[in-house]
Amino acid sequence: MNNLELQKTANEVRKGIVTAVHAAKAGHPGGSLSAADVFTYLYFEEMNIDPKNPDQEDRDRFVLSKGHTAPGLYSALANRGYFPVEDLTTLRKLGSYLQGHPCIHIPGVDMSSGSLGQGISAAVGMALGAKLGGKDFRVYTLLGDGEIQEGQVWEAAMFAGFRKLDNLVVIVDNNGLQIDGPIDKVCSPYPIDEKFKAFNFHVINCNAHDFDELRAAFKEARETKGMPTAIVVHSIKGKGVSFMENQCGWHGKAPNDEEYAIAMADLEKIGASLN
Amino acid sequence: MADVKKIATRESYGNALKDLAEEFPNLVVLDADLAEATKTGIFRKAYPDRHIDCGIAECNMMGVAAGLSLVGKIPFVSSFAMFAAGRAYEQVRNSVGYPHLNVKIGATHAGITVGEDGATHQCNEDIALMRTIPGMVVMVPSDDVEAKAAVRAALEYEGPVYIRFGRAAVPVINDKPDYKFEIGKGTVVRPGKDVTIVATGICVDSALGAAEKLAADGIDAEVINICTIKPLDEEIIINSAKKTGKVVTVEEHSVIGGLGSAVCDCLSEKLPTPVKKIGMQDVFGESGSAGALVAKYGLDADGVYASVKAFV
Numbered sequence: 001m002n003n004l005e006l007q008k009t010a011n012e013v014r015k016g017i018v019t020a021v022h023a024a025k026a027g028h029p030g031g032s033l034s035a036a037d038v039f040t041y042l043y044f045e046e047m048n049i050d051p052k053n054p055d056q057e058d059r060d061r062f063v064l065s066k067g068h069t070a071p072g073l074y075s076a077l078a079n080r081g082y083f084p085v086e087d088l089t090t091l092r093k094l095g096s097y098l099q100g101h102p103c104i105h106i107p108g109v110d111m112s113s114g115s116l117g118q119g120i121s122a123a124v125g126m127a128l129g130a131k132l133g134g135k136d137f138r139v140y141t142l143l144g145d146g147e148i149q150e151g152q153v154w155e156a157a158m159f160a161g162f163r164k165l166d167n168l169v170v171i172v173d174n175n176g177l178q179i180d181g182p183i184d185k186v187c188s189p190y191p192i193d194e195k196f197k198a199f200n201f202h203v204i205n206c207n208a209h210d211f212d213e214l215r216a217a218f219k220e221a222r223e224t225k226g227m228p229t230a231i232v233v234h235s236i237k238g239k240g241v242s243f244m245e246n247q248c249g250w251h252g253k254a255p256n257d258e259e260y261a262i263a264m265a266d267l268e269k270i271g272a273s274l275n
Numbered sequence: 276m277a278d279v280k281k282i283a284t285r286e287s288y289g290n291a292l293k294d295l296a297e298e299f300p301n302l303v304v305l306d307a308d309l310a311e312a313t314k315t316g317i318f319r320k321a322y323p324d325r326h327i328d329c330g331i332a333e334c335n336m337m338g339v340a341a342g343l344s345l346v347g348k349i350p351f352v353s354s355f356a357m358f359a360a361g362r363a364y365e366q367v368r369n370s371v372g373y374p375h376l377n378v379k380i381g382a383t384h385a386g387i388t389v390g391e392d393g394a395t396h397q398c399n400e401d402i403a404l405m406r407t408i409p410g411m412v413v414m415v416p417s418d419d420v421e422a423k424a425a426v427r428a429a430l431e432y433e434g435p436v437y438i439r440f441g442r443a444a445v446p447v448i449n450d451k452p453d454y455k456f457e458i459g460k461g462t463v464v465r466p467g468k469d470v471t472i473v474a475t476g477i478c479v480d481s482a483l484g485a486a487e488k489l490a491a492d493g494i495d496a497e498v499i500n501i502c503t504i505k506p507l508d509e510e511i512i513i514n515s516a517k518k519t520g521k522v523v524t525v526e527e528h529s530v531i532g533g534l535g536s537a538v539c540d541c542l543s544e545k546l547p548t549p550v551k552k553i554g555m556q557d558v559f560g561e562s563g564s565a566g567a568l569v570a571k572y573g574l575d576a577d578g579v580y581a582s583v584k585a586f587v
Contacts, residue, residue: 057347104374111345112374115365121335122370125342125350128327132303133347152366155335 001044003211004274009079010040011271014240015264016075016088020098022260023089027100030250031144032072034175034208034235039076041214042140051081054107058137061126063111065119065153066144066173067101068252073109074098082108117150119143120170124160127168127228138222142171146178148189154199160228161200168228169221170201173208175237177248196230208235242266280419281444284476285383287422288440289314292351292381293321294423299430305340305352307333312442313353313383333358337366337378344376349430352378356385356439360401371435372408379429380405380437385415386527387555387572388443388477388565397560403532405437406505412436412458413505415526415534417479420449421502424456432458441527443565445477461508463515467497470587471515471522472579475501475534478525478553481569484576485583494587504534509541516548523551523583527574530554551586553579 001009013036021027043049047060064073071091078085083106090096097106101114110126113119123141130137143153160168172192180186189195193203202224206213214233221229237251238244241263255263292304292315308331310316319326329336333354340350352359359382360367371378382401389397405413412432416422422440429436448464464479465486474482479500486496497515501508516522522542524535535552542548555572569575573582 061345063342111341112369115369117334118338118366118370121338121366122342122345124335125339125344126346127342128339129343129346129348132325132343135346152332152334152338155330155332156338159329159332159335159339 006040006044006211008271008274009044010037011240011267011274012079013040013072013075015267016078016085017071018241018255018260018263018267020071020075020088020091021254024092025254026092027071027254028068028252029071029255030177030237030244030247031066031173031175032069033239033241033244034237035069035072035142035173036239037209037211037214038142038171038173038233039072041211041218043076043080046218047140048137051108054082058135060137061110061123061139063119063123063141064102064113065123065141066116066147067114067119070100070102073102077108116144116147117152120153120156123168124156124165127160127165128163130167131165138167138169140169140171142173145172145174145176145183145189145192148172148192149187157196157199157201164226165228166225169218170196170228170230172230172232173235174232175235177237177246177251179251181248192232200227201230202227204229204231206231206233208233209239240267240270279446281446282419283442283444284416284419284422284440285314285442287419288381288383288426289317291423291426292318295427295430296322296325299349301347301349302430303327303343303348303350305329305336305350307331307336307354307358309354313381315353333363334366337363338370340378341370341374341376344378350378351381353381353383355396356382356398356401357396360404360437361398364404368408372411375410375434377433378435381440382437383440384442385439386441386476387560387568388441388527390442390565390568391562393562394559399529399555399560400532401439402504402528402534403536406532406537410434411505412503414458414503415439415476416502417476417500418445418447418449420447420454421456425502428456428458439476441477446480448480448483459503459506459508461499461501461511463497463511464500465496465498467495468518469495470583471497471499471519472525472583473499473501473512473522473534473538474525475504476527478527478574481574481576481579482525485579488576488580489583492584496583501534504537507537507541509545512538512541513546516542516546520548521587522548523553523586525553525574525579528554530556551582553582
């Protein structure tokens with residue numbers, strides 16, 4: 001896909017996020033929107049996957065370690081054809097397969113996740129398994145910048161760096177906000193890039209909302225041998241919805257009907273500007 | 276009396292992993308800097324490329340095992356019970372149990388027979404923790420024969436399994452030509468009619484010893500070995516309780532949440548029967564030799580005998 005197509009797709013993914021969370025009357029729009037471009041790039045450009053054959057053995061894997069942003073993942077999967085986009089409005093409802101946090105039984109979801117710090121370890125295990133089995137699939141995992149306060153993240157990073165898992169890409173969505181406030185006011189994980197460097201990662205910083213930069217970063221990751229790559233993507237929480245951008249309060253809150261209308265109008269406007 | 280052969284079940288575990296490696300080419304073994312103690316070192320020596328030392332980081336190790344299982348490996352994850360079931364509890368629940376992955380946890384150094392290391396390392400809570408996780412199979416082998424059989428059964432089974440092994444050498448009691456092992460099946464190891472003693476792990480031997488002493492007093496105890504605590508063989512317990520009307524449980528574990536609780540869960544709903552639970556009575560352990568501790572906490576043959584005698 002070219003950048004314009006990716007931008008249009010990402011905008012559709014954002015609409016799906018807002019629609020799903022609005023319908024659920026609960027969920028996490030802020031971090032889903034900040035990562036929407038990353039989800040889009042991974043599922044529409046980067047990863048070797050086939051929505052018609054979601055369990056194919058040699059597919060690339062993705063683990064959403066920051067599992068609360070399931071609406072972002074689900075919207076990307078739905079738009080990619082894993083399941084109907086209409087199903088997004090069943091999110092979090094009793095009887096729906098779209099659980100509040102990613103569940104392995106959902107088409108396209110490679111690992112259940114949501115308890116922070118755990119997804120990265122599973123991704124590391126998959127990458128190690130690929131190496132042990134002589135397989136050349138790649139493994140991607142997305143973490144929140146608040147999530148990296150969890151000690152398990154660094155256990156996993158130490159292991160991945162030591163094992164030279166160059167088939168692993170750890171993406172940190174650095175939107176700067178967590179539930180209780182700015183990450184550097186709650187318990188600062190900065191400098192994020194230097195920490196991953198110290199754990200023997202190749203580290204790339206890039207703009208989370210610029211597809212040229214994302215393209216270059218994932219290419220560089222693929223070309224990096226002998227060590228895993230961490231891409232710290234600098235993002236805007238709530239990106240694309242005017243009143244949600246950079247607002248801590250939209251971490252885990254659903255828009256009401258009025259707010260939903262404004263959010264969708266914002267996204268329609270962005271969509272129109274891309275035509 | 277002839278010397279009884281004694282082997283620690285952790286030793287059986289390490290040997291079983293090595294012996295089954297060829298038959299199960301996808302088997303990989305993970306440890307957290309305890310390979311010599313957990314005896315996965317036996318496997319490592321033979322199959323160094325299939326042994327992954329994760330360092331002292333049990334939570335990550337459990338997640339790595341989850342990931343390995345998702346790309347076709349059958350990981351056996353090892354640490355002391357305290358760290359496998361205790362420290363990494365939430366990883367086992369959310370990264371292994373919830374997605375129902377094919378991860379096997381081989382937890383060694385369970386219970387007070389850890390001995391001299393003392394209470395910090397004596398896990399008397401692991402059975403309780405593991406059996407609360409939906410879909411988790413929980414096994415506590417009583418000796419070398421059963422430990423090896425349990426490892427094989429775990430590898431043949433698709434899904435998460437927790438197996439509890441001990442540090443101390445214990446008598447081999449199941450080396451019989453008709454011995455058969457099946458997940459979820461208990462065994463009557465001594466038929467009787469006056470009282471049922473349901474035991475697990477190293478306490479099966481204590482229960483058998485106690486039954487001999489009770490016999491001398493004219494009390495005919497039936498002893499049931501429950502290796503699989505979950506799923507529990509309810510039938511064998513109910514049938515025995517119908518016959519005897521009195522049940523005693525014996526385990527090297529807290530009386531809260533372990534075998535005793537599992538038996539009570541079953542009997543209270545299906546055949547209300549008086550039950551006496553022998554185990555760690557809501558206390559922490561302490562340093563001492565395994566033998567001295569087992570005696571102090573009433574888990575040896577004499578202790579079980581005294582408790583059963585008082586109960587019947």
